Amino acid sequence: RKHPLLTPGPASPLPSFPNMLPQMRPLPSSPAIHAVHRRTSPAPPSIRGLGQHGRVALVRTTAPVVCRSVASPAANQGAPAVERPWKLSDARLVLEDGSVWNAKSFGASGTQVGEVVFNTSLTGYQEILTDPSYAGQFVLMTNPHIGNTGVNSGDEESIKCFLGGLIVRSLSICTSNWRCTETLDEYLRKRNIMGIYDVDTRAITRRLREDGSLIGVLSTDQSLKDKELLEMAKNWKIVGVDLISDVTCDAPYEWVDKTGSGWEFNDNQSSETFHVVVYDFGVKHNILRRLASYGCKITVVPASWPASDVLNLKPDGVLFSNGPGDPAAVPYAVKTVQEIVGKVPVFGICMGHQLIGQALGGKTFKMKFGHHGGNHPVRDNRTGRVDISAQNHNYAVDPESLPEGVQVTHINLNDQSCAGLVFPKMKLMSLQYHPESSPGPHDSDLAFGEFVELMKNNRL
Numbered sequence: 001r002k003h004p005l006l007t008p009g010p011a012s013p014l015p016s017f018p019n020m021l022p023q024m025r026p027l028p029s030s031p032a033i034h035a036v037h038r039r040t041s042p043a044p045p046s047i048r049g050l051g052q053h054g055r056v057a058l059v060r061t062t063a064p065v066v067c068r069s070v071a072s073p074a075a076n077q078g079a080p081a082v083e084r085p086w087k088l089s090d091a092r093l094v095l096e097d098g099s100v101w102n103a104k105s106f107g108a109s110g111t112q113v114g115e116v117v118f119n120t121s122l123t124g125y126q127e128i129l130t131d132p133s134y135a136g137q138f139v140l141m142t143n144p145h146i147g148n149t150g151v152n153s154g155d156e157e158s159i160k161c162f163l164g165g166l167i168v169r170s171l172s173i174c175t176s177n178w179r180c181t182e183t184l185d186e187y188l189r190k191r192n193i194m195g196i197y198d199v200d201t202r203a204i205t206r207r208l209r210e211d212g213s214l215i216g217v218l219s220t221d222q223s224l225k226d227k228e229l230l231e232m233a234k235n236w237k238i239v240g241v242d243l244i245s246d247v248t249c250d251a252p253y254e255w256v257d258k259t260g261s262g263w264e265f266n267d268n269q270s271s272e273t274f275h276v277v278v279y280d281f282g283v284k285h286n287i288l289r290r291l292a293s294y295g296c297k298i299t300v301v302p303a304s305w306p307a308s309d310v311l312n313l314k315p316d317g318v319l320f321s322n323g324p325g326d327p328a329a330v331p332y333a334v335k336t337v338q339e340i341v342g343k344v345p346v347f348g349i350c351m352g353h354q355l356i357g358q359a360l361g362g363k364t365f366k367m368k369f370g371h372h373g374g375n376h377p378v379r380d381n382r383t384g385r386v387d388i389s390a391q392n393h394n395y396a397v398d399p400e401s402l403p404e405g406v407q408v409t410h411i412n413l414n415d416q417s418c419a420g421l422v423f424p425k426m427k428l429m430s431l432q433y434h435p436e437s438s439p440g441p442h443d444s445d446l447a448f449g450e451f452v453e454l455m456k457n458n459r460l
């Protein structure tokens with residue numbers, strides 16, 4: 001299903017996102033103003049009276065200005081006078097339970113529908129925005145302050161943003177990072193992705209935890225009544241919909257890029273080269289970069305690529321990638337996995353893991369609110385080792401439904417759900433989470449080494 005409701009609107013009512021409020025520029029012959037603090041307690045006398053609504057205070061100091069425009073200053077030239085953070089609410093999030101959340105818009109404007117999920121990562125919003133597994137979903141960041149590092153060309157996890165929209169508590173009023181080339185607002189606007197801020201993300205998260213994932217409609221269109229938006233939310237479905245065909249590549253391609261120096265802690269380059277075919281169900285680029293760093297030659301193929309064509313390439317292994325949506329809605333992909341499993345070593349990541357579960361005759365089910373974040377403890381039952389892992393999924397494999405011989409190797413320690421499998425007879429391994437992280441901790445990177453070992457042993 002495409003995202004039918006997105007109306008690429010005119011520029012949002014606040015068309016520019018300056019990196020600096022006028023108030024923050026050094027005043028001639030007056031002390032510079034270098035920071036904006038949100039306060040919940042009364043301001044000290046020195047700054048009382050400067051705040052807005054008793055909550056925002058500007059701190060005067062003689063220190064140099066620290067928030068600078070590092071993002072293409074030209075982009076903001078001729079921008080109208082800045083209103084943030086005093087901009088009025090101009091957007092609504094209407095959830096299928098009937099609740100209406102007023103917010104302020106950034107990025108694109110229009111009306112969009114999607115499933116709201118919360119992500120507990122503290123960093124990495126750009127990698128999250130470009131993770132194709134979020135297609136059809138609004139990502140709500142529980143970390144309240146988002147946007148302060150802007151965006152840069154090196155942190156993309158795919159060729160575009162496939163998610164429905166971004167929900168944040170506080171959108172940074174400035175960017176401050178040496179890699180930043182663009183603000184989050186500019187970036188989302190160019191990609192026609194809606195964002196909202198100044199909304200109570202803690203309250204929405206608690207609701208999702210209590211009631212489970214909810215469909216929502218985000219709109220800046222004042223002509224639409226709450227009731228109409230609610231109807232849209234109620235009539236939209238994500239379960240049973242094939243979202244993979246919207247995000248997969250059109251044709252096969254080779255991948256050669258490796259990860260940069262930040263990953264040198266795990267220099268496991270194999271002396272042998274293994275040819276891995278990667279099924280692109282919405283693959284994150286860091287999976288490909290890590291495989292390349294482990295010495296693999298990589299061919300990426302579209303989700304619908306025939307298994308026989310892949311086997312004809314005589315690969316050393318096949319990786320089934322992550323991807324959006326319901327694994328039970330893509331029987332063609334399950335069939336492909338079935339045709340490959342047992343013939344060459346395979347590694348499934350997230351959606352790939354769920355498809356392997358189904359291909360083995362097991363069942364997947366929808367979790368209450370899923371796992372999305374970079375702080376999920378996972379135990380490897382074989383060694384007792386606990387990794388802190390990056391996760392992003394709403395579905396899981398029911399281990400009880402799997403045939404004999406399949407071992408549950410990993411458990412999510414938050415809820416004991418199945419987080420990994422091996423089936424030695426079938427030369428198969430899979431993880432429900434993201435060993436490539438990006439964003440997230442690198443603890444589980446060794447899983448790629450395990451896959452290389454699997455391919456090595458198969459050659460013997």
Ligand SMILES: NC(=O)CC[C@H](N)C(=O)O
Nearest residue numbers: 322323325350351394395
């Ligand atoms: N990251 C993924 O591959 C997500 C898998 C699947 N779409 C889910 O939500 O469970």
